[in-house]
Structures are given as structure tokens and as C-alpha cells.
Amino acid sequence: MNTKEYNLLLADDDEDDCDFFREALNELPITYSLITVNDGVELMSFLSDKSENSLPDILFLDLNMPRKNGFECLTEIKQNKKLQPLSVIIFSTSLDVNIVDTMYENGAIYYIRKPGDYSKLKKVIGNALALISGKKMKQPEREQFILQP
Template sequence: MKQQYNLLLADDDEDDCDFFKEALDELLLPTSLVTVNDGVQLMDFLSESGAENLPDILFLDLNMPRKNGLECLTEIKQQEEYRNLPVIIFSTSLDRDIVDLVYGKGAVYYIQKPGEFSKLKKVIGSALSIASESNFKQPARENFILQP
């Protein structure tokens, strides 16, 4: 595993962001977390970071104001400087059509937000370890959804 993971969480739900941060803290993994609250902020953050300072992983919520996660994913994968940014979809819903769509657009994994803190911790830990082991390459479709 890498020395430290720089994570970016794009989610408009403040409670979800807090839970995510707490779960990371309890995992005791060497990470730093930046959060943005909508898709416009996300794209601004990426363009201000520049290609050499991109986060190691982007956790992306689908339902956000101003620009949703699907629009952001599409935009990220169309731009040369962001194309290799690993995106893990982090959403409340688990709609098969949407899952297929984001898989086709190049997301690395899909996590349905668990309601329980212990499961959230487990699935974030799994995501970081699996993603780093596979060198952030997209898995086969049947392994795309990460379960806690």
C-alpha cells in the first residue's frame, strides 16, 4: 500500500461526509480527505489541483445539486488530464441501470452507502485495499459492486 492516500469525497449530504470522515479516522489508514459538496465544486477543485495534484481516489455521490455525479463522471473521463483518476461511486441508490451506466463510463467500483457505521467502515477499508491491490483498474462487471 502507498504511504498516504489523498481522497476526495464529493457528496452534498453533510452527515454522510461526517460519517465517511469518522470511518476513515477509525480505520487508522494513512489518508487525507478533502470534501466538496456538489459537482460544480468538484470540477473546480480538480481544475485548480492540476493534473499532477489529483487525488488518489474520488468517492463520488450520484445525487448532488448543480451538477450530478453522472455528469461529473462523464466529464472526468472525457478529459485527458483526469481520465486516469480512479472514481468510486458512493450512492444511496442501487439501480441496476445506473450501475451498468457508470460501469460503462469507467467508474472503478460502486458502493451503496450502508446505513450502519460499522458496515461503512468495512466497505471503505475494502475499497481502499482492493483498489490499491488492483492498481485502480476496473474489475469485471460482476465484481464492480462492493458489499460491506
């Protein structure tokens, strides 16, 4: 039984995707808190108010958001000493190899292509949480970077 409580942050501008994400979490055998933000400006404002010790365990980051996209947010996070320890999982509809490579090079921990099927969504979120063990997670080899349901 998993007794860890996950402190999760989801940055995604699509309300339906946020609802499906929350519903999938509710069906997993985990304890969690989830905060959602709807664009990159809101995300960076939220993170700037946090101390290093109060950062979320995991940020699920959509790439295509208004005002500031996920590329820009990941770059800012990894350039900010206080935010660098944050484990970032890219959570996007795109699976372009060049984008995936860029996200890997910029320090994301994993890359998830948003599945269209709810059961696959639940499975891939569960897999991601099982792989993350605390805030000091190391990035895997490139071959293991994309998580599949």
C-alpha cells in the first residue's frame, strides 16, 4: 500500500483535461492534494510564492498554454535555483520528437502524451507517480523519458 501523500500541481489551460486528470487521480489508490493553474503566468506566479521546502512533489506541465507556454515555464524553472529541484513531467498532446528532445535537454523528468482514453490516462498517471520518489528525482536515460500507459 502506498502511504506517501503527493503534493501535485497541474498547469493546463484545458478545463476538460484538468477534470479528467483529477478524476483519474481520484480512482488511484493514493493520497494527494492537487492544485491547478490555467496558464504559464499563473504557474510562475504560484511557484514564485513558494519556498524551496514547499514546492509541489511533481508539476504536470502542458506545453500549449496562453500567455506563457510550457517551454518558457520549464526554462524559467530550471534557471531558477529555488525551483530547480521541482520534478517536472511534461503532459502534452504533442509527441513531436524535436519537442520531446528539447524538453529532455531542458530538464523535464518525464514526458507524457495525453492519452485520449480515460483508462490509459489513469494508468499513465499511476505509472508516473510510482516512478517519482521524492523531490530529488533524477532524469532517466532518454529511452525511458516518454511514459506510455
